[in-house]
Amino acid sequence: MQVHFIGLGEINMFNLAIALRKKGEKVTGSDAVFDESLNAIMYEQGLEYNETGWSSDKINDGLDAVVLGASVKKDNPELVKAQKLSLPIFSYPEFVFEQSKYKTRVVIAGSKEKSTVASMILHVLEYNNVVVDYALATPNGIHLSEENDFIVIKGGDGPSSVIDPTPQFHKYQPNIALLSDIELKEGDFETYAEQYSIFVDSIVKGGSITYNDEDAEVKKRVESSENPIRKFPYITPEYQEVDGEVFLDTPDGEMPLEISGETNLRNMAGAKWICQQMGVDEVEFYEAMATFQ
Template sequence: MRIHFISIGGSVMHQLAIALKLKGYQVTGTDDDIFEPASSNLKKHGLLPEKTGWQPELITPGLDAVILGMHARIDNPELIKARELGLPIYSFPEYIYKESIHKTRVAIGGSHGKTTTTSMVMHVLQFHHKAFDYLVGAALEGFSQSVNITDAPTIVCEADEYPASALERRPKFHFLHPQVAVLTGIAWDHINVFPKFSNYLEQFEIFINKIIPNGILIYNESDETLKSLVESTKRDDIRYQPYSVPVHEINNGVTSLTIEGITSDINVFGHHNLMNILAAYYVCKELGIDARGFMEAIASFKGAAKRLEIVAQNKHTTIFRDFAHAPSKVNATIRAVKEQFPERQLIAALELHTYSSLNRDFLPQYAGSLDVANVACVYYSRHALEIKKMPPLDVETVKAGFNNPDLFVFSKPEDFKTWLDNNDYQNATLLLMSSGTFDGLNYNELDYLLK
């Protein structure tokens, strides 16, 4: 097989390129810029393009497939030539389906928790030495890649609702056609792609209808929006497995969980993670792992990267880093930390970094999301607004959106750093939430805050 990647430097695209090279395919690719860690990863496997930029001369009639990344525009010269030659052109998820058409496909979707739930399933399958392929959006301990394509009988996919490519604007998860599907919840996101909630909701209805007959939908029945959607789209040719918060206890900051009479301490916490675990159990049950085997494995799961990741801690203070950025994710994460450490002061900082979060019309979706914190701060970069060509935000607009007059709001990194340094962290938890880095904050050097 000869495969060419247009936009090989993407975070997931380059991982697929490496996976196919390891499978024995002949792989080439180009991009207009490639950043770390993609650059080093591609170089290690002999896939880093010799020069930067598009190279239409690489598009030849002998190619078996051209895989088009989201970054590539419709006027890309390589894409134009591939279309002229009539070559098979795939978006990332379309190609994943092509490689997995004879496999059992697990697709884990939802507005929040899909990365963690996918990682949990992967962890359990690996613990029990099961052969499987995977696609996940975060680094996970024990896995050298975030994409793996082999001859394994099963593939576990994080199923994203974002558009597939410049040619194919439908959501990625519409192309996976799973036998085992999970929906963790629905909360409006990606306002730049789905300007109305009804547009967003429709994508999940389509996903449900893409489940293969005789398949199963595992869904979070505690999410009223999702529950209502499932009830209104009932199919007679698939099974349904609802789930909610399982039986659990918290003692001295440690959570123990019970599933089908089997109890074990776990390393992750919060209602959202407990529900993620139960969803992962129902997936693993479909793949032949019983409750005892699942609980034995999940006890050693430490979480996906940047998901309630401990940056630094001592006996009286813990600093967490979390990927939360959408309103539902922020709300779930902050409540989980407060529930786990109820006696500690909770200091929370959120960076507005995505298009949706920086949109003044979307800000009211965050109302009340930081109220659980004893001290709360919102940071946004003026430079990020300029890059996204969005109008400026002012402090009062942000406070009004969060419906929190006591909120600290900063748009300069030095002001945020001063605020960070001046808090009292004695008997406290610091929660840093962002899909970015707070303009270059070095998380590995925050142990100086532990006094």
């Protein structure tokens, strides 16, 4: 494949381009500004880019796909030419879906806690030698392969692109999903929260949603959905705090943890449900979480 990224400097786009390059695809990209720290990585990975800035000359009918960054504007000359040539144009989440449509997609959504939950899940999987693909908004945050069965995706709620305002997490069609929390400090809360209802309804029929039963809005959105999926509520687990140390109550007795606070413990309970659906049993999960910081 030959794929061009308009907006390569965005963290999600850069991660995706690097992941594709590692798979052996031909990748080019452009942006108005590049962080200096990215230059060395682009050189090492063989990413092709010329001078900083936009140029319609970078777009041609030999491209198999154009991926459009979330901050790219409608009048971008590269976007305009791609549209004129009727090239396949994808937003970041659409292209991630295309790369993972034959995998089991595990999507972690929520206003504030999704990053922590995703980190817990990936820590447990790595500890137990379960190799998966992943797509996160962190440095080196995307890994794509042909052979892995699962991909863990952090589902952002921002718009997909300037030509598609659909929230990103509506694009993934998860097989397994988690919803941690719904919170909006400013703006129209009902409109915002409704996007999470749509997310729940986007889960593949027969799939599952693991959800925070202690968040009233999450509970409302999940339990009112008529999507034929399995629904797994989670709550803050029982624990003890002694001399500043946290001990989780488990079937095998008290287990010391590096993490603390009800929010983190509740996040852990959600991560456990997800990991169990990915083949990690309870004992293996707790053993791994004892080392999570």
